[in-house]
Amino acid sequence: MPIYDYMCLECGHEFQRVERISEHEQADPRCPKCESAKVERVLTGAFVKTGKKS
C-alpha cells in the first residue's frame, strides 16, 4: 500500500497517510495537528516541488 505525504497549508505540519488507491480517490485527509482540511499532497522521490524553476 502506498504511503502519501501531506503538508498542512495552515500550520505547515507534515504527516503521512497510508491509503489504498481506491481510498485515495475519495480521501479527505486532514491535518492531525490542527484538523484543517487544507492539506496538500507532497510528492516525494522523483518530483520535488520547488516553486521556481529557471
Ligand SMILES: [Zn+2]
Ligand atoms: Zn495543520
